[in-house]
Amino acid sequence: MTHYRSSDTKREQFRRYLEKAGVVDSLTSVLVALYEQQERPSNALEFIKEHLGGGGQTSTDTEDLQQEVMDLRQRCSRLAEENKDLKTRLQHYEPEEGATAD
Structure with a gap:
């Protein structure tokens, strides 16, 4: 049982770290943009790379x-x-x- 709580604690810390760094918001906005596309791109991963890593x-x-x-x-x-x-x-x-x- 201790091992289970330990891994949950690590996951929670990691989740807070990602939220604090803005990663969760960035991923969410890119996924929302992908969802709102009228026509789905043929390569979803490329779409994410362009919108996430492109920095404009x-x-x-x-x-x-x-x-x-x-x-x-x-x-x-x-x-x-x-x-x-x-x-x-x-x-x-x-x-x-x-x-x-x-």
């Missing part, structure tokens, strides 16, 4: 960020090429250190 970030935001990353990578590549070209041009005007001018 839409797929448009994700696409915008991915485009920005691609643009920045291209810019970095162009700058690296420009840097290489400028170093090559600079070598024509300044001899490398350690080289002696005869």
Whole structure:
């Protein structure tokens, strides 16, 4: 009987922890949103992930960020090429250190 009460106490503590952290409210609101959908999504788990873990970030935001990353990578590549070209041009005007001018 003691073991039974111990597990109930742990469950109750865990339930209070989840309520205090706002987990129960978040899960409830997502499940209510799923219930209120006119047409059920084909993947309920994906719906929950999007509405629970997304933090309001839409797929448009994700696409915008991915485009920005691609643009920045291209810019970095162009700058690296420009840097290489400028170093090559600079070598024509300044001899490398350690080289002696005869």
